[in-house]
Amino acid sequence: MSRKVINLDENELPKQWYNILPDLPRPLPPPVDPSTKQPVDPAKLERIFAKELIKQELSPERWIPIPDEIRDVYRIWRPTPLIRAERLEKFLKTPARIYYKWEGVSPPGSHKPNTAVAQAYYNMKEGIERLTTETGAGQWGSALSFACNLFGLKCSVYMVRISYEQKPARKVLMRSWGADVVPSPSDRTNFGRKLLQENPNHPGSLGIAISEALEDCVTHDNTRYSLGSVLNHVLMHQTVQGLEAKKQLEQIEEYPDIVAGCVGGGSSFSGLFWPFYYDIVSGKAPKPVKIVGTEPISCPTMTKGIYTYDFGDTAKMTPLLPMYTLGSDFIPPPIHAGGLRYHGDAPTLCLLLSEGKIEPRAYDQISVFDAAVTFARTEGFLPGPEPAHTIKFVIDEALRCKTTGEEKVILFNLCGHGYFDLSAYEAYFDGKLQPFDYPEEEVKKSLEKLKQDLPWIEEVRKQFIGA
Template sequence: TGAGQWGSALSFATMLFGLKLTVYMVKVSYMQKPYRAILMRTWGAEVVPSPSNRTKYGRSILEKDPDNPGSLGIAISEALEDAISHEDTKYSLGSVLNHVLLHQTVIGLEAIKQLEAVDEFPDIVIGCVGGGSNFAGISYPFYYLVRSGKAPKKTRFLAVEPASCPSMTKGEYMYDYGDTAGLTPLLKMYTLGHDFIPPPIHAGGLRYHGAAPTMSLLKKAGVYESTAYNQVEVFEAARLFAQTEGIVPAPESAHAIKAVIDEAIKAKQKGEEKVILFNLSGHGLLDLAAYQDFLDGKLPAHEYPAEAIQRSIEKIKAVLLEKGIRP
């Protein structure tokens, strides 16, 4: 888990079913969001900051870089190694793979019913993207209606990423591993390279090197659009939302809010009416330390250099070619 939403959900579920749970939580998020780890422990889970000394791969990372902030790719590698090493252990994931995205579409199906109740249909559907389950959950049911000719209008789909981890916006469409150690099957997706370590932004749920295969395919086909923002402008949008709506949004959701504001301003300038649907996927009450940094002017506006991204991608291509795999 990155920001901890998936870890929290799984902690509660395993408690209900009497199962033991170990959560590998990205270390920078573990430090930034201590109350999220407390939630998981309250429901009986063991929470391990990743990279850790618990696994062989985690130890190898720490030997090279004791201050490594971690990434979702590293946490996945550690969790997979743990599961492979114990016959009584299974690995459960909450994003990226296509079946997970389909599970999340209950959100979009509900949104369709809600909009039917007010006789509306979106011109634009917007969501934040880390691995892709959040945005797929809200957008795939609407895409189905558009694709099947059942929608009353043509709808745009806009994926929003951090400028420090813009896999769909600046990554390359190629085969890559879903984890840093290369334990997963190869996935055809937009990727920044599986050993890409993003800066320690507060939107921990969006610090993933790739995007889900089906979502990447839609982006490649020109059906889905993507954009990226730095975290300072994202928190500015979050503050405006809190002031106007009374809800403090999670940093991940605030990326979508920033895009919603921009699209609304464009429509206003053109004198157009637009129905904009977005996924407010979480509150930010466990992220108030990030808001404090923003309000105190201490929040850096991370943007990952294009040349660094390209170096990461070329490195992965070389690894694949060594194994006889065309990227």
């Protein structure tokens, strides 16, 4: 009988994170300071991020040791199980073998604490007293609240207003770990007050919440900011997922033909696929591996975005980042996968996408919830709406294998559970979900605005990203 759950022993928890920077097909275009139009001076970032995290962000080292204090916290829920979705396979009558890395077993319910714990730890070591952050779906805010509590830091979370209203239970969870949670836009910052004056019912966006968290950080002493995705160090902390999954597959003498994950900013997906990408570039992969990223058609950064420089937030406080973007003014339609509503993606992911190393797929939310319910009715766990995008891909691929008879091995990360997303499931069962699409015209408008605001952006793009 094949194994359903493949576990690792506690002492097999990875001792190092994998850093993809030395293995990228070309050097990563740098973050650019809009005031100089030159690469950002790392010293300038020290007001925002812990020094060790800046060092990791730029590190050319392939393997970065994981401090024992961080591994000790990881042991609460790691190594996470790798599970064969054999009931789903049987239901689909597919010859494909489907495995998922189950990250929903962490206390906050997703992969996010893999980096939250590391970030809180380094800030604590450097004597920082408080972290500020934003959260969309509430997963990241929960993870940072959990981590700050463990290391004795205060935590202030700016939660996108629409999620704050759609997911009241998430804010209760954050408060249980001692965090201070406010709906964004809020009256705590100049930027939030300005937006509320223009529209008291502003739904908020991740870009706006980032601006508020940054403003709060730079206007208060002994406070730093923490980001849950996009940056290199964040994605690197997530590689514990892929490193564990590789060992687990080795135990049962499997190797994936396909590695898939959903993309908000790209951290869960990168955390799973980077270690397999390392196998590919170092000639260790026993067969070709297809890497597939999934996203909503209503926030189609990979499939409709444009590869250029853009701000990471709406108030344009961050450095310019090289990414596929829908424009930092993008206000996403209110789809229920709150974690996938960001206007850009991680620069490393964008570079790999531009080089054709990743295949992007976009799905509407109704077919995504159809897939999520099929999964819940076969495998039992209720998936978060974000990884449900990947489940949609996996089911389609498994059905394709059924017609061709291919015995593909498919690996994906079920990066969060959906037990705080029940209102979204309710809307789905009540037939209230809309299959939003995001018009290409809107992307063009938003990027035209970026060009008007920063007429030199094209020059910077050519200089650092290339033709």
